[in-house]
Amino acid sequence: MSQVAYINNRPYEYQNGETILNFVRRIKEKRNAIPTLCDAPNLEPFGSCRVCSVEVALAQDGPTRTVASCHTPVGTGQYIYTDSQSVQKLRKNIIELVLTDHPMDCLTCEVNGNCELQDVAAQVGIRKVRYPAGKNHLDRKKDLSHPYMTSDLSKCINCYRCVRACDEVQGQFVLNMSGRGFDNHIIKSSNQTFFESDCVSCGACAQACPTSAISDVFQSKSVHGDKKIQTTCTYCGVGCNLEVSVSNGEILSIQAPYDAEVNQGHTCLKGRYAFKFYNHPDRLKSPLIKKNGEFVPVSWEEAYSFIVDKLTSIKQNFGADAIAGISSARTPNEENYLMQKFIRVVIGTNNIDCCARVCHSPTALGMQRAFGTGAATNSIEDLDYTDCILVIGANPTDAHPVTGAKMKQKFMKGVTSIVIDPRRTELASYATYFLQLRPGTNVALLNMMLYYIITENLVNQSFVDTRTEGYLDFKNQILALDMDELSKITGVSKDLVKKASVAYGSAKAAMEFHGLGVTEHSQGTFAIQLIADLILLTGNVGRKGVGMNPLRGQNNVQGAADMGAQPHQGAGYLDVTNPEINQRYNAFYGAKVPSKIGYKIPEMFDAAIAGDLKALWIIGEDVVQTDPNTQKVIKALTNLDLLIVSEIFMTETSKYATVILPSSSFLEKEGTFTNGERRIQKVNKIVEPIEGTMPDGVQIIEVMNRMGYAQPAYSADTMLKEISQIVPFFAGVTWDRLGTMGLQWPVKPDGEDTKLLHTETFTRGKGSFANFDFVESHEIETYGKDYPYIITTNRELEHYNCGTMTRRTGNVAILTEDVLLINPADAAKELINDGDFVCVESPRGKVDIKAKITDEVLPGILSSTFHFPEIMLNNITSDEHCSEAKCPEYKVVSCKIRKSKGKYKKEMEAKFAS
Amino acid sequence: MSKKLLLQHIDVPGINTYEVYRKQGGYKAVEKALKEMTADQILEEVKTSGLRGRGGAGFPTGMKWSFLAKPEGVARYLVCNADESEPGTFKDRYLMEKIPHLLIEGMIASSFALGANTAYIYIRGEYFYVHRILENAIKEAYANGWLGKNILGTGYDLDLYMQIGAGAYICGEETALLESLEGKRGNPRIKPPFPAVAGLWGRPTVVNNVETIAAVVPIINEGGANYANIGVGKSTGTKLISASGHINKPGVYEIELGLPVEEFIYSDQYCGGIRNGKELKAVVAGGSSVPILPKELILKTAAGEPRLMSYESLGDGGFQTGTMLGSGGFIVMDEDTSIVKNLYTFSRFYHHESCGQCSPCREGTGWMEKILKKIISGNGTLSDVDLLWDIQSKIEGKTICPLGEAAAWPVAAAIRHFRKEFEEYVTNPQNIVDVKHYYRVNNLAAV
């Protein structure tokens, strides 16, 4: 039976369960037939304004009932009248009533011309309000307490959109309606200001509010912008789609498009509000060469010839392998591609790496070994299809806020959830099972899970039989493990691990996510392979709602590796040691590529200290502040003959440079970023490069050309044409095809993209099982006795990595410093009070940090961030690395603590006072 | 003497205690239900009885129960609505205060019939002393094995909780009640989904009024058919009426449905006639929300038939000439009553109690109060009366919950039947003797 209902007596087909509003809006010419106020595209229907009322009859022109179309489902054979006289009058009366308590100062209101209330009032034909002036709420005070969020609740029409956005989109529950009836008013937390409240400044409420009652300091809803340009956020691997308003070449504000596939109208405070770094006075605006210990501004020409001369002579005197490049996971694919091409083809070495090394290199390697492809198997939208979410070593609500918010919604709605983390993260407090393990024992814990999946008969045998190899051996080794011992090592009870394993193993569709808490360990790659085992064992791959999904740290970590910014694999993950492949590269590049595997980042530092590495070009990475063991990094950098740093600001690293090239930020150039779900998205040039700066890609091409390689001028379009010919999974990618939503790789030559990997077979054929026994971290073995605490590092929502950008935005007013999380028991033992400076000392050095006493961490465990150069936490982190991928072990550092005294304390206090 | 099913033993001393209640045959219905009947059989009896919801809407209880979704492995709940906050209605309080075990007995039998292992009584916050009585009765029931695990050895478990409201009329609306019970702000939910599918904690739930649940006890004891024999037509059984206003004997009466209104007002067995020998002017028959009717229309229908205390007879004539039985809050007004002032009092109540979600209700209730205040202060105009009419017509049927219409109906009916009085207020305010007095007493600011 076809489902037909009538709109104003004309028949249309409707979809089952659809609301009348959606039904009517789906029909093009009727898109604006029904006005709405409390409805919003990303919120559940609410039905409070009643402006969307329509009349419904069961027969043509029969007796009608008035219903709110936004939440009433369509029924077969209904006759819907969208603009009968009576609903028109009703709507008008409602708006009239609403306006009796609304200031009539539209002309001076920031949203004038872009106000939904104004639009609806015009649509229903209000000219004047018949009611005499009465009691109202026009004297409500504005709230300007917050660096971003503002409110002027005299403009509030009680539609609840802000409350629902905060609940349903962000899940923060800051906003609420207080008072009853006419006394209804929006409050923040316990009737506080925005600044005092628990608000995480995501801006969802401001975007949702139909008036200017809740807004932001950028007045993002105003119509001043003369252009709106879409781009992709630069802050994390979620890759939010952003819409930037520009006027007169200046960025006014950023909103999130509701139809964006990645973020559906949501984004976090970094994406939405932390853009003011771009024209900050601190921006580097001229190339600088260090002469007699001082940076001196020079022309681009001088900088380029200096670089070319130096590189040429180093290459001549010490060979190509004395030169290396560190590309940036912050910059677009095209620039990463160029950098690796420059290093390989023009310099002639495989000494190319990128910051993926220090975050997800074990993911790429481990997943390649198990499945054949080092990338997320599924898409974020699969969260809607899963019934078990496993999060290991990741804190998405801070580090991947938009995906984190989606997960939190699922957790709260009762989807079975398992969190494995040494720290009780926000998600952990909502999880069904929280396994709070000792840092550095992932491998032990995963082995326990594998054991219980097998002993509880939860192995998906048909999947194992048909799609994997190595099971029998694997099984025997797992069954030989001693659960009591592993439970002691991890500090998690057998019973809890078993329960969590059963939950994961018996779910119809279980979806895994992990972050740096898995990779940044000496056994990082092994842990990744064990997670892959878990997935193979239970058949959780190749369909919707399952899979292994790394939460990529930086916005383009995926892309940087895809483009070949790695010493062992060229563009498209092709093996640099394979002569056949190299012949392809040689032909394509028109030059001979090297076949010896190059240095990984930590090896570059070792080589520099040893005197083997003479020159290094770093693009957009602050290795001094963010790589482990700061003093060693500094030693390496000072030992170089030539350090080129392409940067937007003077960083801890650029201070050691020989030449600094001022770069343009992502808002000033074009290219593509690839997010954590393999989605290649456009980065559009929003404004012209800040005067005196140059995009990294242009810098590289200038040097390539000067060194004798003819690389055509930079444009995203031409670069993608080149890349698509050599990177197999980019085959069908063109600038035009990417459109506004991007494409998920592999993209076939005809442009068809891929949401799910490994549906029929694995990239490598069969999925491969592998066993690894737990090995105590070398750090703890060696120093654990004298340095009894373990400090692990993490991130905060407000800041991005070393904070170069976010510390130059309003975010710094929200989160002002790094702090040390310490358990109350430890604090008591060491006589430390909340807010005291604590001296944290490791075998490498010491730092002073302010204590924050919290039971987020267990006794014996400390945690902190490295967003602020005042602290330089990496002075204490170690030199240990993942044995396979060389990813540093940021997550397990042995240390001892005491209350700061004397010199350090004074220094720190002076620092903070100034 | 008409038959009593609920208040039969109300005068027995100590009937509020477990021992006395039990001695009078209490908890027999639970014994019968759990030991001799299946859940489906009870449902059939309730259907046969023709029992209709006593909370106001009069929806057939058997039908409501049969709508309850029963997905495998999902808990179901029975929630008793004891929020009784409608002006003019106080029967549930009387029942819980005097004979609390009757409600508990009904809760157990009904929960069993619905397959609920957890049940709640959501009671009006202001009923302080009743909380204690009810809490005590629940304790007694637990102590005597009527609640808890494995009741009467049948393997049936039931936990019963009392939850106290915080003083909001809106929390009597069933979905607002559920929100409040979940610990949230008591805002009514949009429907669908209905509570029978997604109620408390999103699970299937039946919400019934105190009196409805109590009536299940005699239905089980005496059989649905016998219950259906009482009353008239589709108005079966007995009903508690809260009688108040200008009558000689205000109080709670259990009547057989079908009793003539005239007899109810004038018979000594019930209200005992109008106080001080005055004339009857008007009646609000079912709680403050239902349309007021003038004497002519409350005693006889427009067709001249005697008006009966039944859902159908009171509803005869629709809202043009009829009203509703509602929750049975029977408010009688004598000839000296000012309909306009009375309406102002009601409007003030609804303005105060609107939850504020729906714009028509939030703003409309405020404006109705404001305009009425202007009229009774002697500053009204004829166009104000029209505006009042216009506002009420934009609320009825156009809001999330029926509070909006509950606020609109009294306004519509008062203007419909007493327009002259409104006109008198606006054209000759000086003639309304007590305006000044009223002005002072209520400390009204000049509008």
Ligand SMILES: Cc1cc2nc3c(=O)[nH]c(=O)nc-3n(C[C@H](O)[C@H](O)[C@H](O)COP(=O)(O)O)c2cc1C
């Ligand atoms: C504003 C409002 C207040 C209500 N208050 C009550 C109440 O106090 N008690 C009650 O039983 N029903 C009340 N109701 C009706 C309930 O929503 C619901 O219909 C009733 O509890 C169902 O029980 P029944 O079928 O046994 O009558 C109220 C409805 C509205 C709209």
Ligand code: SF4
């Ligand atoms: S900015 Fe985000 S967290 Fe803050 S109140 Fe608005 S929706 Fe809630």
Ligand code: SF4
């Ligand atoms: S602040 Fe804005 S979104 Fe929130 S209720 Fe008021 S008008 Fe609606």
Ligand code: SF4
């Ligand atoms: S009709 Fe009134 S009381 Fe009911 S939900 Fe709407 S605003 Fe609240």
Ligand code: FES
């Ligand atoms: S849009 Fe439907 S009630 Fe507000």
